[in-house]
Amino acid sequence: MTFLPQEVIRRKRDGGTLDDAEIAAFIEGLTAGRVTDAQAAALAMAILWRGLALPECVALTQAMTRSGTVLSWNLPGPVLDKHSTGGVGDTVSLALAPAVAACGGFVPMIAGRGLGHTGGTIDKLDAIPGYRTQPDLGAFRSVVTDVGCAIVGQSPDLAPADRRLYAIRDVTGTVESIDLITTSILSKKLAAGLDGLVMDVKVGSGAFMLHLPDAKALAERIGTVANGAGLRTSALLTDMDEPLASVAGNAVEVAYAIDYLTGRRREPRFHEVTVALGGEMLRLGGLAADEEDGRARVEEAIASGVAAEYFARMVAALGGPLDLVENPGRHLASAPITRAVEPHRPGIVAAIDTRAVGLAVVALGGGRTRPEDPVDPAVGLTELAGIGRWAGQGKPLAVVHARDEAAADRAAEAVRRAYSIADFDAAKTPTIRGSWTP
Structure with a gap:
């Protein structure tokens, strides 16, 4: 049967349910350019108004994942990641990825740039002279394999349908759809070939979700769709009624993460979130008996300085200064x-x-x-x-x-x-x- 994008749009506009084949054909057409920006915007608005049933959300996530390269790994440990919905002073990724790597996990973290009032992990890493936030997939694989972690930006090869659809949503008033937020996040994570994902869903005056019931709904939706798509996922809901760290910016947050990893500064709220997320990642990956055991292992990796060593190795492997951890003031603007x-x-x-x-x-x-x-x-x-x-x-x-x-x-x-x-x-x-x- 001939695929007609306008018929898919009409069915969802009128409250109908799309089948897997229709969703796959629409996303394939979007990736290939056969579906126009106007048609993608119309479907996004229909989804915002009508929502997606769980099977539709899973199918859309999987279709966007398959729109580009899907990584696979052959590593002596689980492939794990976390994703934050965004906040202020949230530089946890820079400390968490090396801490989990120090505990035996492998963390291919594909991060984003700032969105609205929230800081972006890739903007922070761009503050490190020489650090390559956009390496090719070969270099990305090599650093994850050799070091245990790599934090980079989204490659054009990974979930390209999401890249195009997000740009359309950003200018058509459809960013707020929980279903489209879910598929956007998860398509990139599934493309990274993960064994486990922990969501950090922020709630409060500095989060996109201001109220706890909304944050709980987002966590449940993302977790349910992720597990339905074959990715083991859990979530923590963390407070953003005040900045997580006592700093906000790019170079200042890199300096803060280094101070945290080296023990020069350990603020309780930041430490609690980092250790809790890390403990849950280790539990999901089978590297800890339970979350409490996982937290203890992450605590030790940070307290011993091993996590700082992994951070230094990651920075050097991706082109940054060899002595950034020892001399951050020499390199950060x-x-x-x-x-x-x-x-x-x-x-x-x-x-x-x-x-x-x-x-x-x-x-x-x-x-x-x-x-x-x-x-x-x-x-x-x-x-x-x-x-x-x-x-x-x-x-x-x-x-x-x-x-x-x-x-x-x-x-x-x-x-x-x-x-x-x-x-x-x-x-x-x-x-x-x-x-x-x-």
């Missing part, structure tokens, strides 16, 4: 202007508009307002005050790192507006707010 941001009045931090904090970094040049915008690796915020901390003279809300005085002024005021100050202690939200397992 720094901004010419630094300014402490005092609150409008002294008091205790009661609440933070974390999204506004992330947007302050974007406005400094640490993110993009248009896809073609360059990112300044040097700018950002450090010493971000957390909820429950006193702020006043000598205890700033943050330190701004900017290119010029005007930018520093704007960022300082944006930070002040993002913070609510009170005269009493504020109740802190738990860092780990829930979990999902099949």
Whole structure:
């Protein structure tokens, strides 16, 4: 029977159920150019309004996975990864991948760039001079095999249908569809040839999911579809009502990750999320008897300094400086202007508009307002005050790192507006707010 894209669109528009063959033909046509951007946008809008049944979501995920190269591995350990839905000060990937590799896992982490107010792992790694965030698949395979982990950007060979569909969704008001978010994330992870995936679903003022029920629904949807597509997946729901780390930016987050791995700085919330995700990854991969055993193994890999050694080897293998871990200040860019941001009045931090904090970094040049915008690796915020901390003279809300005085002024005021100050202690939200397992 002749494939007609408009008939697929009409069926979904009217609330019908698409079969596997229709979905496969549509995605094959999208990849080959036989399906137009307008037709893909129409189907995306129909999916946003009508939703996908579980079998449809699985079929769409698998079709997008098969649109390009699907990696396979022959390694002496499980192939594992984690994916975060995005936040502020969330530089966990840089610490987690080497920690899991140090425990016997192999981590081919395909990461993304910043989206909206959230920081992107690849933008952070681009702050490391020489680091290749877009190696060819041969080099990617080699580093994962030899080192145990490699964090890189999406190759054009992996899930190209997702790359095209996401660009269309980004300009047609269909990004928010849980079904399309799910298929976008999972098609890339399935293409990476994983044995296990742990989702870090963020919830709070700095997350795309502001409310816990919505975050739980997203975690369940992603986990159910992933397991239906043959990828063992579980999820943690973690707090983003305040920045996860006390820094936000690109070079400053790389420096923070190095400080964390080397023991110069171990902030409790960041450490809790890193260890919890790592423990669950090891459990999924059969490298730990349970999550508690996995957390203990990750703790040891970090405390012993072995995880830092794996990070250094990964950086060097992908073209970065051989002594980055020992001398980060020699290689990472720094901004010419630094300014402490005092609150409008002294008091205790009661609440933070974390999204506004992330947007302050974007406005400094640490993110993009248009896809073609360059990112300044040097700018950002450090010493971000957390909820429950006193702020006043000598205890700033943050330190701004900017290119010029005007930018520093704007960022300082944006930070002040993002913070609510009170005269009493504020109740802190738990860092780990829930979990999902099949």
